[in-house]
Amino acid sequence: xxxxxxxxxxxxxxxxxxxxxxxxxxxxxxxxxxxxxxxxxxxxxxxxxxxxxxxxxxxxxxxxxxxxxxxxxxxxxxxxxxxxxxxxxxxxxxxxxxxxxxxxxxxxxxxxxxxxxxxxxxxxxxxxxxxxxxxxxxxxxxxxxxxxxxxxxxxxxxxxxxxxxxxxxxxxxxxxxx
Amino acid sequence: xxxxxxxxxxxxxxxxxxxxxxxxxxxxxxxxxxxxxxxxxxxxxxxxxxxxxxxxxxxxxxxxxxxxxxxxxxxxxxxxxxxxxxxxxxxxxxxxxxxxxxxxxxxxxxxxxxxxxxxxxxxxxxxxxxxxxxxxxxxxxxxxxxxxxxxxxxxxxxxxxxxxxxxxxxxxxxxxxxxxxxxxxxxxxxxxxxxxxxxxxxxxxxxxxxxxxxxxxxxxxxxxxxxxxxxxxxxxxxxxxxxxxxxxxxxxxxxxxxxxxxxxxxxxxxxxxxxxxxxxxxxxxxxxxxxxxxxxxxxxxxxxxxxxxxxx
Numbered sequence: 293x294x295x296x297x298x299x300x301x302x303x304x305x306x307x308x309x310x311x312x313x314x315x316x317x318x319x320x321x322x323x324x325x326x327x328x329x330x331x332x333x334x335x336x337x338x339x340x341x342x343x344x345x346x347x348x349x350x351x352x353x354x355x356x357x358x359x360x361x362x363x364x365x366x367x368x369x370x371x372x373x374x375x376x377x378x379x380x381x382x383x384x385x386x387x388x389x390x391x392x393x394x395x396x397x398x399x400x401x402x403x404x405x406x407x408x409x410x411x412x413x414x415x416x417x418x419x420x421x422x423x424x425x426x427x428x429x430x431x432x433x434x435x436x437x438x439x440x441x442x443x444x445x446x447x448x449x450x451x452x453x454x455x456x457x458x459x460x461x462x463x464x465x466x467x468x469x470x
Numbered sequence: 471x472x473x474x475x476x477x478x479x480x481x482x483x484x485x486x487x488x489x490x491x492x493x494x495x496x497x498x499x500x501x502x503x504x505x506x507x508x509x510x511x512x513x514x515x516x517x518x519x520x521x522x523x524x525x526x527x528x529x530x531x532x533x534x535x536x537x538x539x540x541x542x543x544x545x546x547x548x549x550x551x552x553x554x555x556x557x558x559x560x561x562x563x564x565x566x567x568x569x570x571x572x573x574x575x576x577x578x579x580x581x582x583x584x585x586x587x588x589x590x591x592x593x594x595x596x597x598x599x600x601x602x603x604x605x606x607x608x609x610x611x612x613x614x615x616x617x618x619x620x621x622x623x624x625x626x627x628x629x630x631x632x633x634x635x636x637x638x639x640x641x642x643x644x645x646x647x648x649x650x651x652x653x654x655x656x657x658x659x660x661x662x663x664x665x666x667x668x669x670x671x672x673x674x675x676x677x678x679x680x681x682x683x684x685x686x687x688x689x690x691x692x693x694x695x696x697x698x699x700x701x702x703x704x705x706x707x708x709x710x711x712x713x714x715x716x717x718x719x720x721x722x723x724x725x726x727x728x729x730x731x732x733x734x735x736x737x738x739x740x741x742x743x744x745x746x747x748x749x750x751x752x753x754x755x756x757x758x759x760x761x762x763x764x765x766x767x768x769x770x771x772x773x774x775x776x777x778x779x780x781x782x
Contacts, residue, residue, distance in 0.1 A: 358512075359498075359502070359511070361512070364512055369772075370771055371775075373498045374498065375497065375498055376501055409510070410505060
């Protein structure tokens with residue numbers, strides 16, 4: 293995906309989310325939570341798009357799932373824990389979880405566990421820019437920017453200008469020799 | 471692991487980046503403490519043994535809460551109710567507790583170096599919760615955290631530590647930590663309570679309280695460590711208080727309006743600190759206690775996480 297593809301995908305996704313929220317009569321209870329680190333900038337862009345569609349920007353939070361990972365015992369040092377910042381009450385809210393790439397589903401599992409520690413949302417949707425397959429858990433996204441067929445172990449990166457990239461792009465690179 | 475370290479026995483051999491790793495992580499841990507549900511699953515299935523050979527309320531409960539918020543199991547063990555009273559040695563006690571397979575041993579002991587000795591004989595990670603007059607690293611880290619939270623980066627800031635420097639493990643850990651983060655540390659107290667040569671660790675020394683606190687960004691007041699003092703080093707607490715205690719009048723006249731007042735606790739009210747100052751607007755003493763839990767969560771997470779092979 294190049295810059296235009298990503299921009300179009302986000303506009304379409306925002307429209308789908310807005311329609312879905314209106315259908316359920318919950319446009320005013322919509323809130324966005326970006327999963328660190330890849331989902332944060334996407335969540336910010338979606339918030340801007342949704343502000344235009346819904347008339348007001350939905351509340352935006354970020355979550356770091358390091359404390360909820362299931363591989364703390366894996367080899368290597370303990371993973372770095374970034375800030376989690378969810379300042380609005382999530383009870384009764386319709387939460388749009390945002391991440392860049394959906395792969396094994398383990399990050400989303402951790403994010404769901406973390407989310408319910410903040411309260412009891414009315415509903416949780418999952419939005420990802422790229423679904424690359426390879427699920428290890430029964431988790432699917434409600435809103436998908438693009439489905440990519442890539443080999444297991446290949447590296448899929450979403451690079452955004454906010455993250456320091458020269459231009460927005462989704463880059464697939466073959467498995468690195470280890 | 472914290473940088474190169476498998477244990478946390480003191481800040482003397484911690485590099486700036488290693489101290490900052492703990493402090494940065496503690497910011498995220500503090501956010502967890504303020505959630506409606508104060509529990510995260512990261513150390514599920516891990517166990518932390520608190521091995522306390524000396525009295526403590528703050529530090530022991532702080533480590534216990536930190537372990538529980540991270541979902542680790544915490545076992546508290548006090549020497550006064552244990553087989554130590556039947557003559558068991560420190561290493562035997564530690565090895566027996568280790569046979570229960572804890573991931574972290576938190577040790578407080580009246581002898582400096584005791585946690586380090588245990589660390590040489592066990593496989594799990596060891597944290598000193600204060601050993602003799604050696605170090606109290608988690609207190610040093612939480613003081614650095616509190617100051618950084620209130621003042622921003624500590625480079626060029628001035629922090630004055632007042633009191634019984636010789637017998638204070640807090641003073642040592644504070645000095646190492648603050649100096650590493652770029653702060654200027656001044657030490658002040660009765661000449662009999664300041665160890666000769668301490669300037670070589672990067673502090674300046676003075677005996678006059680008014681000069682020592684002039685222009686300081688923060689003042690850390692210490693308790694006289696009566697339990698570690700054999701011969702009397704001062705004529706009496708009233709005289710100590712007159713020269714080195716911080717009264718409301720001295721605080722108002724000598725400290726800048728922004729200067730923070732800290733104390734590691736327990737406070738001897740009326741000796742080193744007047745209640746008006748301890749409970750006043752510039753006091754961040756209770757912030758220190760809250761931050762202590764966050765910093766200890768960071769220590770437990772870093773030392774209990776990761777795999778055996780990675781730790782070796």
